Amino acid sequence: MIHPKVIFASTRPFSLTASVIPVIFGTILALQWTSIHWTTFFLTLIGAVFLQCGTNLVNDYFDHVKGADIPGSLSPSGVIDRKEMTPRQVYITGLIFFGLSIIVGLILTALTGPVVLYFGIPSLLVGYFYTATRYALAYNGLGEIASGSTLGILAVVGSFYTQTLTLNTEIFLAAIPNALLVMAILHANNLRDFDTDKQIGKTTVAGLIGRKASRLEYYVLMLGAYVSLLALIFLDILPLWSLLAAITLPIALKGLKIAISTWDAKELNKALGLTALLHMAFGILLCIGTLTGILL
Numbered sequence: 001m002i003h004p005k006v007i008f009a010s011t012r013p014f015s016l017t018a019s020v021i022p023v024i025f026g027t028i029l030a031l032q033w034t035s036i037h038w039t040t041f042f043l044t045l046i047g048a049v050f051l052q053c054g055t056n057l058v059n060d061y062f063d064h065v066k067g068a069d070i071p072g073s074l075s076p077s078g079v080i081d082r083k084e085m086t087p088r089q090v091y092i093t094g095l096i097f098f099g100l101s102i103i104v105g106l107i108l109t110a111l112t113g114p115v116v117l118y119f120g121i122p123s124l125l126v127g128y129f130y131t132a133t134r135y136a137l138a139y140n141g142l143g144e145i146a147s148g149s150t151l152g153i154l155a156v157v158g159s160f161y162t163q164t165l166t167l168n169t170e171i172f173l174a175a176i177p178n179a180l181l182v183m184a185i186l187h188a189n190n191l192r193d194f195d196t197d198k199q200i201g202k203t204t205v206a207g208l209i210g211r212k213a214s215r216l217e218y219y220v221l222m223l224g225a226y227v228s229l230l231a232l233i234f235l236d237i238l239p240l241w242s243l244l245a246a247i248t249l250p251i252a253l254k255g256l257k258i259a260i261s262t263w264d265a266k267e268l269n270k271a272l273g274l275t276a277l278l279h280m281a282f283g284i285l286l287c288i289g290t291l292t293g294i295l296l
Contacts, residue, residue, distance in 0.1 A: 002085060007093060010060070010079040011053040015276065018151050018185070019052040020045065021283035022178050026159025028291045029174060033164045040111060040162045047104035047120070048155055050097050055127035057094030059138075061087055062131035066139070067200050068193075098124065112162050119158030123150045139202045143190070144183040152179025170237045177225040177232070177245070177286065181279040184221035188275040191218060191259060192268035211263070218259050222252045222275070225282065239293020245286040251278045 023045045027036060064080050064087050079085045085093070105120040126146045130137050137146045156175035161167055190197065190206040191214060197204055206214035226246060232238040255274035258267055 002089060002093075006079060006084045010057055010085060010090060010093065011097075012056045015056065016049055016052055017280040017283065018182060018276075019048040019155060021280065021287065022151060022155035022175070023048050023159040025178065025283065025287050025290070026156040026171070026175075027163055028287055028294065029156070029171060030160050030163035031291070031294050033166070037163055040108065041159075043104055043108050043111070044159050044162050047101050047108065048159075050101035050104060051120075051123060051127055052151070054094045054097030054101060055130060057090050057097060058128055059131045061091040061094060062136065064090075066131070066202075068131075068196070068202060098128065108162060112165060115161060115165075116158065119154045119161070123154055123158075126150045138204070141203045141205055141208055144186045144205055147186050148179040148183040152176075152182040173235075174232060174237055176228045178279075178283060180221050180225045180228065181275070181282060184218065184225070185272070185275050185279055187214070187218055187221055188255070188259070188268070188272040190214070192265050192272055194263065195265070215260055219256060222256055222278070226252070229286075238290060239296075241289040241293035241296070242286055244289030244292075245282045247285060248278055248281045251281060 023041075027041050027044075030036070060080060080087055080090055101120075101124065105116065105124075108120075109116050126137065127150070129135070130143065130146060131139065137143055153172060153175045156178060157167065157171050160171045187206065190204040193202075193204075194206055194211065194214070197207055205217065209217065226249060229238070229242065229245060233240055233242055251274055255271045255278065258271040258274070262268065
């Protein structure tokens with residue numbers, strides 16, 4: 001029997017803020033139209049976390065099968081490398097988490113209506129086919145778009161919908177900073193793995209556009225989060241208090257400084273860690289600032 005601590009580690013718990021933050025942010029945005037429905041909120045949050053856990057595990061399995069995570073590599077969870085779980089155990093555990101997310105999604109559908117399926121089903125498919133099959137999104141240059149559209153946009157918009165049962169263009173626009181930083185995490189990962197991805201035949205945006213342009217893209221994604229934040233405040237889509245998220249700019253600059261100065265995988269892994277930290281810090285402060293602005 002697999003120890004619960006191993007299962008917990010296999011889900012990459014440090015990465016789960018990528019699903020938690022957009023759900024909280026989408027719910028906070030809904031406060032402009034309604035009071036929080038707590039049961040719906042917790043179901044949405046749990047469903048999103050289950051979905052990301054399933055995605056992380058299934059991705060680890062297929063990356064291992066395809067040779068992307070060779071022994072001693074900088075694989076995120078490493079449970080297969082350390083022989084704490086077999087590849088099959090990782091895969092089955094991932095499917096269980098997907099199953100749990102489907103159950104939660106069906107409960108949400110019963111509570112809020114079938115529109116929720118338009119957010120849940122694409123996210124589930126992207127989560128599985130991110131690395132599954134030879135047409136895997138992450139192996140064919142579509143990883144950043146896939147993650148940006150699901151964890152970046154759909155998670156925010158879907159969380160807003162489950163509270164208000166309505167949609168508007170402003171909510172999609174408000175999700176842009178989060179989407180850019182989610183994409184930045186994936187792009188930083190691809191910068192780190194630039195050489196090894198080519199060796200295994202994995203096609204990423206970084207590999208397609210080359211070293212110089214991929215560094216430029218990293219700049220655009222990282223700094224674009226701040227530019228879009230300012231635009232959203234200027235357009236009165238987000239309150240002025242949302243500018244609190246701009247305090248994180250030094251983290252972004254530190255990550256950019258590393259990425260522009262080296263192609264050493266271990267150093268770029270630090271940039272990846274800073275990008276993930278930035279997404280979390282930016283997201284938390286954006287939530288706090290936006291909530292403060294709405295309440296005031």
